[in-house]
Amino acid sequence: MLTCHQVAAGATDYMEGAAPPLRRLGVWAHLRICPNCREYLRQLSRSIGLARRALVAAPAAEVEDALAAIFAAHGQGAAE
């Protein structure tokens, strides 16, 4: 029987589908009976979702304007 420590340590291999079959089965069996590890893996997964939506700074107005000007100039060039 795998310990919680072993399950947590192998969580990414398990989630990525990279754990060998026997280990995979061991983790699966552990998760069935261990609410703590179930919750921990669920939180890892939810954290990935949060990271995907993490805020980043918006581009400065001058940067956006400069890029838009290049885009416009290229469009005119292509149309001629």
Next chain:
Amino acid sequence: MPRRQGGIDVRLQATQRDGAEEAGLVARLRAGDQAAFRQLVRARHGRLLRLAGAFCRNRASAEEVVQETWLAVITGLHGFSGEAPLAAWINGILVNKAKTRAVRDGRMVNFSDLAREEGEGDAFEPERFAADGHWASPVRPWDALTPEREAGDRELLAGVGEALEQLPPAQRAVVLLRDVEGLESPAICQALGISEANLRVLLHRARIKLRDAAARLVGPA
């Protein structure tokens, strides 16, 4: 198969949502629609800068790499096949440019060395688990994290953004490429010059730290 066991397949959901809007956006971009281009810049510029920052050693060269990427996007739009999502196509251009530039400037971060350094020791603090391998204290459920907060709590999402910035460089690069931008593992290994095993070690450590940061930000129920 990957990503399912945790219960939420984040990447699939995002792909389906993006796919619905994408064809229209690409058509408008090709027609030279300024508003569509500005929308794209607003959506992607900050993310590109963050990604470039994982490869470049300073802000100025990251900014130049992003600028070069936008030029390549503008001139390459007509050749964009639409097989991969637009964001993935742009990310691919950025990764190539960032790598070329870092190599040319002799400032390529050696991710293989970093992977070794950042992968040393136990990923968990010793007090986290009891001697018998059980959790030392129960994993507290995130009852305070409602779906609404998960989708749009700006303070929470800004905090997670800061946690991303604070990761060690190789862990940050890997989690940005894999979890945040959704690149496939082989492409990431090739871009960073690391093995699949390195990738998973770094990803694991990054995810543990992000989960801990998120747990603090989510707060008690």
